[in-house]
Amino acid sequence: MRLFKGIFSKVDKLLTGRRPVDDELFGELEELLIQADLSIHTATKLVDALREAARKERLNESDDIKERLKSLLVDILAENDGSGLRDPADRPGVYLFVGVNGVGKTTTIAKVAHRFKTRGYRVLLSAADTFRAAAIDQLEIWANRAGVEIIKHQPGADPAAVVFDSINAASARKADVVLVDTAGRLHTKTNLMSELEKIGRIVQKALGRQPDETILVLDATTGQNAVSQAREFMSAVPLTGIALTKMDGTAKGGIIVTIKDELGLPIKIACTGERVEDVEDFNPKEFVTALFEE
Ligand SMILES: Nc1nc2c(ncn2[C@@H]2O[C@H](COP(=O)(O)OP(=O)(O)OP(=O)(O)O)[C@@H](O)[C@H]2O)c(=O)[nH]1
Ligand SMILES: [Mg+2]
Structure with a gap:
């Protein structure tokens, strides 16, 4: 999680140095959280919780607020958390x-394949992005x-048929896991969401x-856009979690908190580059620590 180092350094600076806890401090804090890509909803919720804690527990130094903010962030991120992908319930998973x-779907699959393979699993990839030939080649x-x-099937083939064949092949060959690559858009008028439902x-x-x-x-650099993408997909398929990619890019980090807070979807893995090794299980505590580090 070293990559998010210092993203909350402005928040850190604001809250360090035993500043008195007053309305002005909370106002500035809320603004900085929104600048760091938290949604207004999540930022307001956090600041309200801090105000209440300050009143009830008489937290009168900004440094206390900082510690409480960190623990609130970890609480949000760790709720019903299962960091990393689940092991297959049965074969094939x-x-x-x-x-x-x-x-970054295809790249993430390569990374996950590499990890499962390293653990001794027999892995089968399913080329269900039949939208373009290049996707299958990639x-x-x-x-x-x-x-x-x-x-794989021919470009333009029915993605659901590819998935069906993949699962049968995996059973026949005693593969442990099937990783299914899907399209981000389609040639036909078939709606992407109904295609996914069919799969x-x-x-x-x-x-x-x-x-x-x-x-x-989700691409972590897309900010609030990622939240609306997640809402759309959630309404079509029962999602079990998020893989966040491009965390090595210009992502501001706050989006991670908002996705978990507003959608309740656990962040399972984080990708930090283009190589197969550039993936790690998401760890809320390390993430929050890194945000505040200089
Ligand atoms: N820096 C960085 N680049 C990434 C990461 N993950 C993916 N990429 C790059 O993002 C681009 C798109 O990745 P793909 O894996 O092809 O994305 P996709 O979702 O499969 O795209 P479509 O098949 O077109 O829907 C590629 O250039 C990848 O190398 C990451 O974690 N960090
Ligand atoms: Mg792809």
């Missing part, structure tokens, strides 16, 4: 990766590099249960 175009390159299997139904049919994880991939 099925993991769907969804998200809009360009957020996944195949990753599969070859990682030394894992891939099931969900196919998984249920082929596997006899829901996917082990349906991970929404």
Whole structure:
């Protein structure tokens, strides 16, 4: 989590040095939180909780407020948390990766494949982004590099059929996990969301249960946009968590708190670069510590 180092350094500066706790301090704090990409809703909620704590517990130095803010942030982020992806409930485990175009779905799958493989799992990639030939090729390159299997159809093929074949192939070959790459947009008039619903139904049919994880991939640098993307996907498919990508970019970090606070979706993994090693399980405590570090 070293990458978010110092993002809250303005907040840190504001609250360090035993400043008196008054309305002016809370006003400035709220403004800085919003600047750091927290939504107005989450920022207001946090500041209100701090005001109340200050009154009830007589916190009269800004440094106390800082400590309380850190623990509130950790509380939000750690609530019903299961950091990292779940292990497969049964064989094969099925993991769907969804998200809009360009957020990093395919790259994240390569990273997750690498991790599962390192743990000794037999991994199969499912090329269900049939939107363009390049998407299938890109996944195949990753599969070859990682030394894992891939099931693909022709470009333009029905994505749900690819998923069905992948699960059957995984069962036949005794693969441990199937990682499904999906499209961020489509050629046909079929709505992306109804396509994803269809994939969900196919998984249920082929596997006899829901996917082990349906991970929404979000680009951390897109700020508040990520929240509206998450709302849209949530209404179509039962998401189990978030993979945040491009945390090495210009992300301001606050969006992570807002996604968890407003949508209740756990942040499971964080991606910090383009190489397969650039992924880690999201750790709320380390994240919050890094935010305030110089
Ligand atoms: N810096 C950085 N770049 C990333 C990260 N994850 C993905 N990328 C880059 O983002 C670009 C898009 O990644 P893809 O994995 O192709 O995204 P996608 O969601 O599969 O895109 P579509 O298939 O077009 O929907 C690529 O150039 C990746 O190298 C990350 O964590 N950090
Ligand atoms: Mg892709």
